[in-house]
Each structure stands twice: as structure tokens, then as C-alpha cells.
Amino acid sequence: MLGKINRAAVGIDLGGTAVKIGLVDASYDIIAKISIRTNAKRPFQEIIADIGETAATLLKENNRSIKDCIGVGIGSPGTIDSKNGMVLYSNNIQWSHVALADMLKQYLPVPIYVQNDANCAALGEVVKGAAKGCQNAIFLTLGTGVGGGIVIDGKIFEGGHAGGAELGHIKSGSEGRRCTCGRMDCLEAYASATALIQDAKNAAAQHPASMLWELCGHQLEQMDAKIPFDAAWAGDPCGKALVEQYINSLADGITDLANIFRPDIVVLGGGICAQGEKLTQPLNQYLRQNCFGNTVTYIPKVVTAQNGNQAGIIGAAALVYQGCQQ
Amino acid sequence: MLGKINRAAVGIDLGGTAVKIGLVDASYDIIAKISIRTNAKRPFQEIIADIGETAATLLKENNRSIKDCIGVGIGSPGTIDSKNGMVLYSNNIQWSHVALADMLKQYLPVPIYVQNDANCAALGEVVKGAAKGCQNAIFLTLGTGVGGGIVIDGKIFEGGHAGGAELGHIKSGSEGRRCTCGRMDCLEAYASATALIQDAKNAAAQHPASMLWELCGHQLEQMDAKIPFDAAWAGDPCGKALVEQYINSLADGITDLANIFRPDIVVLGGGICAQGEKLTQPLNQYLRQNCFGNTVTYIPKVVTAQNGNQAGIIGAAALVYQGCQQ
Numbered sequence: 164m165l166g167k168i169n170r171a172a173v174g175i176d177l178g179g180t181a182v183k184i185g186l187v188d189a190s191y192d193i194i195a196k197i198s199i200r201t202n203a204k205r206p207f208q209e210i211i212a213d214i215g216e217t218a219a220t221l222l223k224e225n226n227r228s229i230k231d232c233i234g235v236g237i238g239s240p241g242t243i244d245s246k247n248g249m250v251l252y253s254n255n256i257q258w259s260h261v262a263l264a265d266m267l268k269q270y271l272p273v274p275i276y277v278q279n280d281a282n283c284a285a286l287g288e289v290v291k292g293a294a295k296g297c298q299n300a301i302f303l304t305l306g307t308g309v310g311g312g313i314v315i316d317g318k319i320f321e322g323g324h325a326g327g328a329e330l331g332h333i334k335s336g337s338e339g340r341r342c343t344c345g346r347m348d349c350l351e352a353y354a355s356a357t358a359l360i361q362d363a364k365n366a367a368a369q370h371p372a373s374m375l376w377e378l379c380g381h382q383l384e385q386m387d388a389k390i391p392f393d394a395a396w397a398g399d400p401c402g403k404a405l406v407e408q409y410i411n412s413l414a415d416g417i418t419d420l421a422n423i424f425r426p427d428i429v430v431l432g433g434g435i436c437a438q439g440e441k442l443t444q445p446l447n448q449y450l451r452q453n454c455f456g457n458t459v460t461y462i463p464k465v466v467t468a469q470n471g472n473q474a475g476i477i478g479a480a481a482l483v484y485q486g487c488q489q
Numbered sequence: 490m491l492g493k494i495n496r497a498a499v500g501i502d503l504g505g506t507a508v509k510i511g512l513v514d515a516s517y518d519i520i521a522k523i524s525i526r527t528n529a530k531r532p533f534q535e536i537i538a539d540i541g542e543t544a545a546t547l548l549k550e551n552n553r554s555i556k557d558c559i560g561v562g563i564g565s566p567g568t569i570d571s572k573n574g575m576v577l578y579s580n581n582i583q584w585s586h587v588a589l590a591d592m593l594k595q596y597l598p599v600p601i602y603v604q605n606d607a608n609c610a611a612l613g614e615v616v617k618g619a620a621k622g623c624q625n626a627i628f629l630t631l632g633t634g635v636g637g638g639i640v641i642d643g644k645i646f647e648g649g650h651a652g653g654a655e656l657g658h659i660k661s662g663s664e665g666r667r668c669t670c671g672r673m674d675c676l677e678a679y680a681s682a683t684a685l686i687q688d689a690k691n692a693a694a695q696h697p698a699s700m701l702w703e704l705c706g707h708q709l710e711q712m713d714a715k716i717p718f719d720a721a722w723a724g725d726p727c728g729k730a731l732v733e734q735y736i737n738s739l740a741d742g743i744t745d746l747a748n749i750f751r752p753d754i755v756v757l758g759g760g761i762c763a764q765g766e767k768l769t770q771p772l773n774q775y776l777r778q779n780c781f782g783n784t785v786t787y788i789p790k791v792v793t794a795q796n797g798n799q800a801g802i803i804g805a806a807a808l809v810y811q812g813c814q815q
Contacts, residue, residue: 242782252785259785299649313749315649320641323625326786327751334741337663346744346779415660418672423639423749425653453672456568459578459585460652 176475187480215270238283285312287478502801513806541596564609611638613804
């Protein structure tokens with residue numbers, strides 16, 4: 164009986180800078196967690212050994228043996244072959260065809276599930292977060308890039324083959340911006356934090372009288388994704404134009420996804436979501452006006468994510484609990 | 490035993506002009522079929538009565554009693570509530586909130602399945618056609634509009650709510666074209682046959698020396714979607730420019746869908762598909778160059794549909810056979 168109470172999943176959020184490792188119970192509460200530096204330039208074998216040993220120590224320090232660990236879930240950036248637990252390619256950590264699950268099993272001999280990190284975050288919001296109780300949800304993370312996660316019937320839909328659910332890589336704008344993926348005018352090239360920061364830098368340089376220039380302390384390299392919003396809400400015309408353009412691009416992408424998936428809810432993650440309703444209110448208005456069949460059909464609501472920095476750990480642990488049920 | 494051999498599904502393709510009704514066996518061969526005029530201006534009650542009585546007669550004339558009919562599938566244009574067998578809204582036949590399944594059951598007291606017609610066509614290509622054996626497929630029909638069908642794990646995915654799988658209503662071009670749905674720059678506004686014909690009319694009017702003007706007999710109202718292709722393949726610069734623009738718009742939309750679903754295959758239906766490899770070859774080339782992760786991931790092949798005019802009947806019957814298995 165004690166053993167059953169002790170049971171937990173390990174959820175791992177593998178990022179370019181840090182690896183967050185958590186013990187997660189069946190209610191998706193985090194019992195304990197630890198963070199280590201990825202130090203991504205190391206050989207992947209070292210990183211995986213570090214993760215495995217740290218997770219084993221975390222279990223031990225929290226009075227769990229490996230038998231108490233029902234499985235390990237890992238969210239990784241990049242293109243994942245979840246069936247074989249492999250990272251096919253990740254630009255962030257510079258991995259190519261790494262057999263992550265097999266290698267980690269040497270340190271943690273339990274079932275191991277590997278998924279794209281945005282997919283994990285999406286699942287995390289469904290099991291415990293903004294989309295709790297929803298069967299169908301779309302998740303977009305607005306960060307360095309635009310990551311996507313699709314939940315259908317309560318489970319991650321990753322596409323028929325690796326390379327699916329790349330929701331940041333649908334056509335959005337029309338300015339001829341080259342996306343990091345090589346294609347022109349992807350949503351990511353307009354709606355990522357990176358894109359917003361670059362647009363804000365350009366605007367500040369062109370309009371030194373604007374509040375943008377003031378708020379970055381007259382140093383373009385100090386520009387961040389919050390400044391254009393701060394300027395806009397303070398009434399600065401440059402800031403307002405930037406935010407309007409940003410929200411329109413994002414709204415167009417979300418409308419596409421609503422017309423394809425017609426989910427219960429659309430959840431936005433990433434630092435930009437700190438804007439809360441100032442971001443979601445105009446997005447929801449756009450959807451109500453532009454979704455297909457808007458007078459006779461269900462229009463999904465756009466909300467911000469709730470799991471914050473814990474999204475990766477919770478979502479990765481959810482892979483384990485879902486895997487056990489199957 | 491004779492009863493078992495006699496068993497068949499009724500597949501119904503409800504269109505704006507005609508209703509095609511077929512008896513379909515478990516191998517998806519059409520045993521018998523009949524077509525009646527929709528006469529869409531009639532009250533919907535009359536149309537449904539006509540369909541029900543004609544289907545009952547078709548069964549009888551082919552030595553089947555209603556007990557031999559395992560069910561009726563109907564593909565309808567418009568936004569469908571498949572759970573309740575309702576046509577929520579259809580512009581083509583001007584129906585709004587019509588309880589099609591319940592009403593048809595008065596004439597055919599068997600299980601009745603209602604789906605969007607493009608969804609049916611997609612399923613038809615999977616059970617018997619260009620996508621046979623595929624678990625994941627995307628179907629686009631290029632006609633008056635651009636219809637979409639999504640098959641995931643061998644079954645229609647219609648979205649979490651009515652209004653999903655509207656693959657013609659994702660952002661494509663950037664010319665500021667108003668789509669029939671009210672939104673700007675949907676794929677349908679660039680890749681439908683209607684859009685191509687309108688573009689060809691404009692080009693012919695502007696360039697009376699072009700072959701476009703010749704091939705429509707100097708009468709713009711004679712323009713069709715085949716003429717720009719004929720002109721292009723004959724080397725006419727106007728025709729070539731039109732076809733290139735058309736194919737690029739379509740390729741952009743298909744690339745979006747490939748990045749989202751990464752299906753086994755993309756199947757194109759509609760009259761334009763008579764162009765065969767002249768259409769699919771440049772589309773496939775575009776996908777190989779522009780799909781996300783194109784060097785490490787699976788790139789779905791684009792092919793033309795095989796079921797032709799029978800797609801609707803076969804797909805509607807497939808609803809029945811799948812429904813029986815569940």
C-alpha cells in the first residue's frame with residue numbers, strides 16, 4: 164500500500180539551457196523537482212547520463228526506488244520519432260538521430276516516452292491547466308519560435324509521420340519573410356517573440372521619438388517582447404502599430420487552426436502570454452468575426468496557459484500516465 | 490446465407506444539382522445506382538421524401554428488402570452535425586438546421602449516417618481509391634469551392650465541433666481577395682476552379698492576343714478551368730503565368746496541411762485533377778522543397794483521386810461499413 168502511495172512518474176523538460184526534472188503524482192502535482200544546466204555543447208551521451216543520474220538521485224532523495232517510478236516522460240525540442248523514442252533533429256540542442264529513450268533506459272530501467280516539447284506542454288494544459296477537461300485543444304507556444312501541440316480526444320496528435328503538428332509552419336504573412344525552416348512567410352516569422360523583438364528593433368531604429376526607443380534605454384540589444392506591449396498600452400503610436408500587426412498575424416494563424424480542428428479551446432504559452440486578456444481579447448474578437456461558419460458553429464476560445472514553467476514537467480509526466488492506461 | 494450475400498449499404502451523394510444513390514457491397518463495388526435531380530428550390534421535406542422513396546425502390550428493384558440494407562450513408566454539402574445527423578447550414582442547397590437522418594429514417598428504417606461531402610470523398614479514396622491502405626490522408630476537392638477531408642487512423646476527422654476540416658478556409662494568398670466565407674485570402678479564393686476561371690477571364694480580357702482569349706471563343710462566359718492549362722501547355726505566356734500562380738497557391742495550402750498532419754498522402758479531387766501529373770508533379774516538387782524538416786522527415790505524396798463521379802456514393806457507403814464496425 165505504501166508502495167502505491169509512493170508511485171510517481173518522472174517528467175523531464177529538456178531545453179537548450181536547462182533540463183528540468185520532476186517527480187509527478189497521479190494528480191499531476193509536482194512532488195519534487197530539480198534543474199540542471201543542459202550545457203548543450205557537450206556530447207549527447209554526457210547530457211543523457213547527467214539526466215539519468217540526476218533523475219535517479221531525485222527518486223532516491225524522495226524515498227522512491229526505481230520500482231516506485233512508473234515511467235519517464237521527456238519533452239524535447241525538435242522533430243521527434245516518438246514510436247522509437249528518438250530525437251530525429253533538434254536545432255536547439257544540436258542533436259541528430261539520438262536514441263534518447265534507449266540510452267536513458269540504461270539509467271532508468273522503466274518505460275520511457277519521448278515527445279516534442281510543445282506537444283508535452285499541450286497535454287499538460289489538458290490534464291492540469293487552462294484546457295483541463297477539454298477533449299480537443301490546440302496549443303501554441305510563442306517563444307524563440309512558434310511551437311504547436313494538438314490534442315484530439317484527450318491525446319496528443321503528432322501527425323501521421325514525424326514533422327507533423329508544426330503549427331508555427333503554416334503560411335501567415337505576406338511580406339516575404341524567410342522563416343527559420345527555409346520557407347517564406349510562416350506564422351513563426353511573424354508571431355514568435357523573436358519576430359516581435361526584431362520588428363520592435365526596426366521600428367525603434369526608424370522612430371527614435373517613439374516610446375520603444377525610450378523603453379529599451381536607447382539600446383536596441385535591450386529590446387524584448389514586453390516593450391512593444393508596454394508602449395502600446397501607454398498609447399505610443401509605434402507600439403500600437405506593432406502590437407496590432409503582431410496580433411493580426413497570430414489571429415490569422417489561430418483562425419486557420421480553428422477552421423481545421425475546431426477545438427474546444429486554443430491555449431497560448433510563452434512569455435508573451437503575460438499580456439493576458441490584452442492579448443486574448445482581440446484574438447477572440449478576430450475569431451468570432453473570421454472563423455468559418457461563425458454564425459452557426461462553435462467558435463473556440465483563446466486563453467493563456469496556466470502551467471507556466473512547470474508545463475514541460477507536467478506534460479512529460481502526462482505521457483507516462485497516458486501510456487500506462489493504454 | 491442468401492441474406493448475407495444480399496446485404497448492402499446505400500450510399501447517397503447529395504449535390505446541388507443531382508442526388509446520386511447507390512447500392513454498395515462490402516468490397517465497395519457499386520451494385521446499382523440511380524440519379525435524381527435535386528431541384529434544390531423545393532422544400533427540403535420533398536427532397537428528402539424523393540431520396541427516401543428512390544432509395545427504397547432501388548433496393549426493391551435489386552431484390553433487396555430493407556432488412557438487407559445495413560445502413561444509409563449520406564454526403565451533404567455544408568456544415569454538418571454528424572452526431573445528430575443534421576445539416577446545420579448548406580449554401581448549395583439552401584438548408585438550415587435540417588434533421589436529415591431523422592427524416593430519412595421514416596423512409597429507410599435503418600442506421601443513417603450523415604457527413605460533409607468532402608469528408609465522404611476523402612474516406613472513399615481511403616477505402617477504395619488513391620489512398621487505399623493509408624491510415625492518414627488529406628483530401629482536397631478543387632471545385633466551386635475548395636472542400637477538405639481529413640482521415641486519421643483510417644477514420645474521418647471532422648474537427649472537435651462542426652465547422653472543422655474546412656481546409657479551403659486557411660490563409661493562402663496575399664492579394665486581398667474576399668472569400669465566400671467572408672474572410673480575406675482563404676485558399677478557396679485562389680485554388681478553387683471558380684477562382685481559376687475568374688483569373689483566366691481577367692487575363693483574357695486584359696490580353697486579347699493571348700491563347701486564353703482564343704480558346705474561349707472570344708466569349709468570356711465560355712471560360713472554364715481547363716482553358717488556362719491548355720494554353721499553358723501550348724506555351725502561351727498568359728496561360729503559363731496563370732497556371733504557375735494557381736499551382737503555387739495550391740502548393741502553399743498543401744504544404745501547410747503537410748506540416749500540420751504529415752499524412753501518408755494528399756489526394757486531390759475535382760475536375761482540375763484531369764490535369765494529372767502536370768498538376769501533381771510541380772506540387773510534389775514544391776512540397777519536397779518547402780515542407781518543414783524536409784531533409785529528415787517523410788514528405789507526403791500528392792496524387793489525384795481515383796473514384797471520380799462515384800466518390801460520393803463510395804464514401805457515403807463507407808460511413809455505414811465503418812459505423813457497423815464500431
